[in-house]
Amino acid sequence: MARDTGNLKLTNVTKVFGNGDDKVTAVDKFNLTIKPGEFVTLLGPSGCGKTTTLRMIAGFETPTEGDIALDGKSMKNLTPDKRPMGMVFQSYALFPHMSVFENVAYGLRVQRLSKSEIQTRVADVLAKISLSHLAQRAPNQLSGGQQQRVALARAMVVEPKVLLFDEPLSNLDAKLRAQMRVEIREIQQSLGITSVFVTHDQDEAMSLSDRIVVMRNAVVEQTGTPDEIYRKPNSVFVADFIGRSNFFKVDKIKSKSSGKAKIEVNGKRMEVPAHPKATSTSNPVLLVRPESISVKAAKPTKALGTVTNIVFYGNHVEYSIATKHGEITAIESDPVYDEIVQPGKGATFEFDSSRSWLIPSDGTVVHEE
Numbered sequence: 060m061a062r063d064t065g066n067l068k069l070t071n072v073t074k075v076f077g078n079g080d081d082k083v084t085a086v087d088k089f090n091l092t093i094k095p096g097e098f099v100t101l102l103g104p105s106g107c108g109k110t111t112t113l114r115m116i117a118g119f120e121t122p123t124e125g126d127i128a129l130d131g132k133s134m135k136n137l138t139p140d141k142r143p144m145g146m147v148f149q150s151y152a153l154f155p156h157m158s159v160f161e162n163v164a165y166g167l168r169v170q171r172l173s174k175s176e177i178q179t180r181v182a183d184v185l186a187k188i189s190l191s192h193l194a195q196r197a198p199n200q201l202s203g204g205q206q207q208r209v210a211l212a213r214a215m216v217v218e219p220k221v222l223l224f225d226e227p228l229s230n231l232d233a234k235l236r237a238q239m240r241v242e243i244r245e246i247q248q249s250l251g252i253t254s255v256f257v258t259h260d261q262d263e264a265m266s267l268s269d270r271i272v273v274m275r276n277a278v279v280e281q282t283g284t285p286d287e288i289y290r291k292p293n294s295v296f297v298a299d300f301i302g303r304s305n306f307f308k309v310d311k312i313k314s315k316s317s318g319k320a321k322i323e324v325n326g327k328r329m330e331v332p333a334h335p336k337a338t339s340t341s342n343p344v345l346l347v348r349p350e351s352i353s354v355k356a357a358k359p360t361k362a363l364g365t366v367t368n369i370v371f372y373g374n375h376v377e378y379s380i381a382t383k384h385g386e387i388t389a390i391e392s393d394p395v396y397d398e399i400v401q402p403g404k405g406a407t408f409e410f411d412s413s414r415s416w417l418i419p420s421d422g423t424v425v426h427e428e
């Protein structure tokens with residue numbers, strides 16, 4: 060249920076901190092239009108400018124250049140309290156001396172709503188996040204996940220046009236994090252609130268978002284749906300940041316037309332989907348995700364590599380294979396245990412060429428995380 064308000068537009072948004080030798084460009088010409096009700100995640104390594112972007116949207120930082128508009132109107136002259144936005148932080152930031160009910164009611168009291176309306180709205184939102192029974196507790200009597208839900212309720216209850224999240228789940232354990240992801244997505248979709256979510260956790264980004272913005276060193280590397288980012292990354296950096304990757308050296312590009320290239324890899328000809336900038340001069344590499352590769356035992360004369368390690372997880376097995384392209388990772392799901400190729404043995408591998416992606420590798424550095 061998308062609303063018709065909550066269109067957020069960032070145009071050439073730039074933030075430079077300090078001056079002279081201390082100058083840091085934290086965000087450089089950020090452009091993005093977020094549709095009403097859309098869930099967009101900013102993803103990237105530490106220090107790439109995610110929080111700074113979010114703080115500019117909230118109004119806690121002023122852009123050095125560029126503009127941020129909500130529903131077609133610049134927010135330049137609006138202080139944070141005048142922007143119809145709710146923010147959820149990593150640290151929850153609940154008021155320790157107030158009950159759960161009062162924490163959630165706070166924004167409504169500021170708006171001077173009637174007692175009965177406050178009562179109804181807080182009760183509604185607490186029910187939505189299954190916390191009605193804890194309304195009278197103090198924050199220090201709650202678990203981390205419960206506190207984070209209260210923070211979410213407090214941001215939502217004022218029915219903002221935009222919800223901003225800065226790594227809200229990073230203090231929770233893995234299981235609770237996965238559960239909260241589902242809850243946040245459900246609540247956000249049922250209310251149709253435009254949302255900008257910051258994380259450096261790729262699983263979080265993939266599972267929550269309509270679109271992901273991958274940032275690196277203050278600039279946007281790529282904006283796309285989770286599928287586009289995973290299957291058709293713009294660069295080696297994006298491919299490597301999202302999920303796990305194998306990069307095969309390409310012997311030759313024989314021809315290229317309308318998004319396809321005929322290439323040779325391991326002496327084998329194939330036609331693969333290709334990035335527009337993947338040309339012979341761009342030092343192209345072929346991206347193949349581990350789950351697209353299937354492995355078979357092979358005699359030394361036929362082998363493309365030697366298995367160096369296997370990890371058996373029951374539902375899948377993960378191979379490491381030493382090849383002339385370096386170490387290749389392959390993941391086979393639902394393996395038959397007796398057919399797993401053991402370490403030290405020769406192996407061949409295959410993949411469906413339509414599941415690969417040719418990308419330029421010039422000027423791209425594999426990130427350090």
Ligand SMILES: Nc1ncnc2c1ncn2[C@@H]1O[C@H](COP(=O)(O)OP(=O)(O)OP(=O)(O)O)[C@@H](O)[C@H]1O
Nearest residue numbers: 076077083085104105106107108109110111112259
């Ligand atoms: N107030 C400030 N003064 C000076 N430099 C700052 C300030 N705030 C952020 N920076 C710098 O701007 C850059 C981007 O910081 P930002 O907090 O936006 O990164 P981030 O992507 O949120 O990283 P993390 O994942 O670690 O939270 C960093 O180099 C940081 O040191």
Ligand SMILES: [Mg+2]
Nearest residue numbers: 109110111225
């Ligand atoms: Mg941050």
